Amino acid sequence: MALDYTFDAALADRIASEKDADTRPMFVTAKGDGISPTEFGEKVSQTAAWLVARGVTSGDKVAVWLPNKLEWMMLLFACARIGAVVAAVNTRYRTAELQHILKSSGAKMLIFEGRDSRADFYRLISELDFSELADLKELVCVDADAAALPPINNIKIGLFSPEEAHPEADTVGTANSPILLFTTSGTTNAPKLVMHVQRAVILHAYNCAKALEFDQDGARFLSVMPFCGVFGLNPTLAAIAGRAPVYLHTExxxxxxxxxxxxxxxxxxxxxxxxxxxxxxxxxxxxxxxxxxxxxxxxxxxxxxxxxxxxxxxxxxxxxxxxxxxxxxxxxxxxxxxxxxxxxxxxxxxxxxxxxxxxxxxxxxxxxxxxxxxxxxxxxxxxxxxxxxxxxxxxxxxxxxxxxxxxxxxxxxxxxxxxxxxNGDFLRLSGFLTDPKEIEEVLEQDEAVGKCQVVGVEYKGKTRPVAFVIPIDPGKMPKEDVLISEAKSSLAHYKVPLHVIVIDAFPTTESANGLKIQKAKLRDEAMRYIKDAGSS
Incomplete structure (x- = not known):
């Protein structure tokens, strides 16, 4: 491959390096359709031309709110070609989170699926505060019935239709062009937008293809983690770089x-x-x-x-x-x-x-x-x-x-x-850096405990551990005094929980990689519990 690490160069390399680039699948869709490298290249060219015809130019942000469909990849490669930037939106997001990423990115276009088994995306978009979204000019749905959807905020809902004939788009994107905006997990604060350039994305894809042997005979990759996060997107691009077919799962x-x-x-x-x-x-x-x-x-x-x-x-x-x-x-x-x-x-x-x-x-x-x-x-x-x-x-x-x-x-x-x-999950107790798992594993040995999470709180000038446990059987509740006694017999004194709090479920938040436990909320709850209990 050329030293110019662009999406266009990577796609051209993939097509040129395969004798059967017209028939061997690069992607296999959820419906079982095989898409060859040559076919995908044609779809990318069509999508780039369609984007330019809709007014998207170099530097514009295109928010992609889709599951792991072929259209996601078509848009990514097409935006790279014309120098636009994809703002990856988690399909689990709801209106407030969508509002944040659209406002923060200054997205000009939002491309979405009308609805899936979990959400009505059109309705969620209709609930946005458009007074804060002056940059948003285009709303585009990938569903065939997009034309039947009423306008939102006087913006007509367009149909994603790259097969329409448009003049070929010029290649504008370079190795140093920004291409992706990912959100951080945002479990305690509003998510930040992480920006990557084409060179970094493609270089990492080739590094992973070699290091993880995506380039070996018979390699096949199933893409199940969502493309809106690096855990889903990076292995997929590594498979593409290694010439391994990618099997797409939309949910x-x-x-x-x-x-x-x-x-x-x-x-x-x-x-x-x-x-x-x-x-x-x-x-x-x-x-x-x-x-x-x-x-x-x-x-x-x-x-x-x-x-x-x-x-x-x-x-x-x-x-x-x-x-x-x-x-x-x-x-x-x-x-x-x-x-x-x-x-x-x-x-x-x-x-x-x-x-x-x-x-x-x-x-x-x-x-x-x-x-x-x-x-x-x-x-x-x-x-x-x-x-x-x-x-x-x-x-x-x-x-x-x-x-x-x-x-x-x-x-x-x-x-x-x-x-x-x-770092915030690790605890420094009595001067010792302590993995909370050490405490959790001891408490989880009790027959009444299903799962445990430990956080640290400030109490009388020191950091003290507080444990939260979920009962393995709602009819048999864990007892705080018993669990603390068990901890004392197995752990150093500074690791023994100040309190053990029984709860029904841990507070979680959605991320591109799945649910994450919100330790900050557990810490807040621990402080409230200590105040109410009047610990001494």
Missing amino acids: FDIELLVKDVKENAITHLFGSDEMYQQIWQRDREALKHARICGYASFTPGIEEKMRHIAENRVPLLGLYGASEIFAIFSTQPLNLPIEQRLQGGGLPAGGSQAELRVRNTETGELCAENEVGILEFRAPTNFIGYYRNEEATSKAIDADGYFHSNDIGYLRGDGTFVYLAR
């Missing part, structure tokens, strides 16, 4: 997922720990063709189940990623012992291009190997900043070009690293 359906994984001999799959557990429960033969099953830990309390699956020869690998440095930034090597390869972190896909260091949270000095601190990353695939937020950018990227992740981890010394938790 999570475990029965269909298992069926497609088996029937299509899927070799590469990425998702959450809960997803793999569901696959394993449905059919233990489903992953027999798998070569790499990358996963992130989103569900507390199922570590033992994941270890059991890995022990049965499923190639599960822990990984690491962030919107700022991409997903599958790193994966644990398969040749590590199971306990080590199931940890988050791993070996960077960029190899020597990626530089890592760890900083002590107390002294500010760099950490030695195996010393826990804040992870910092420098790589040519890093984001260029938070869009329209210079203050946040200057705090996240230092003068040396390192991104300060605010994640806790350590370097192993063999080129790999271990991710432990978000």
Whole structure:
């Protein structure tokens, strides 16, 4: 491939490098239709021409509010060609979240699906406050019946129809052109918009294609995580770079997922720990063709189940990623012992291009190997900043070009690293940096406890742990005094929870990768509980 790392160059390379580019599928849609590289290239050209005809030009922002449809990829590659920028919108978002990303990005066009099994997107758009969205000029629906939808705020609903004849669009986008805006998770504050340029996206795709062997014979990828987040988009682009066919899933359906994984001999799959557990429960033969099953830990309390699956020869690998440095930034090597390869972190896909260091949270000095601190990353695939937020950018990227992740981890010394938790989730108790999982695992051993989460709160000048537990059986409630007694017999005194609070469910928020537990809300609830209980 040419050194000019653009989406156009990557697509041209894909078409030119395959003898059967007219017949071999590049994508397989949810309906089972195969789309060859040549066909996809034609669709990209049509989409670019359609966008220009609708007035989209270089630098304009196009908000894409779609599931994992072929149209998502067509729009991404087409925007790259004309120098426009895709603002990726989570299909789980509702009006307030949509309002934020449209306002923050200054999107000129919003492309959406009319409705799906979960939401009426047209209705949600109609609830927007358009007085704050002066830049939004076009509303476009991908559904065939878009013409029947009434205008919103005097904006006629257009139909996404790239097959219409329009003059061919000029190639304007370059390797240094911005192409993507991703939202951060936003569990405590309004999400920031992470901006990436074409060079970074495409370079990372080729790095991952080689590092994760998407370029090996017989590789097949099933794309189930949503494209609106890096966990869904980056592996898909890596598969494209590696010439592995991509099987598209527009929504999570475990029965269909298992069926497609088996029937299509899927070799590469990425998702959450809960997803793999569901696959394993449905059919233990489903992953027999798998070569790499990358996963992130989103569900507390199922570590033992994941270890059991890995022990049965499923190639599960822990990984690491962030919107700022991409997903599958790193994966644990398969040749590590199971306990080590199931940890988050791993070996960077960029190899020597990626530089890592760890900083002590107390002294500010760099950490030695195996010393826990804040992870910092420098790589040519890093984001260029938070869009329209210079203050946040200057705090996240230092003068040396390192991104300060605010994640806790350590370097192993063999080129790999271990991710432990978000900095705010780790606790410094009596001067010791403590993983809350140590406390959670002890409490989860009690027969009345299903799941546990531990947070730290300030109490009488010290940080103290407070545990929240969900009963395994609503008819048999966990008892605080019993759990604290059990903790005292197993843990150092400073790790013993100040209180154990029984709740029905953990507070969560939607992200592109699934549900995330809102630790900030748990901390607030812990403080209220302490105040009401009058702890001494």
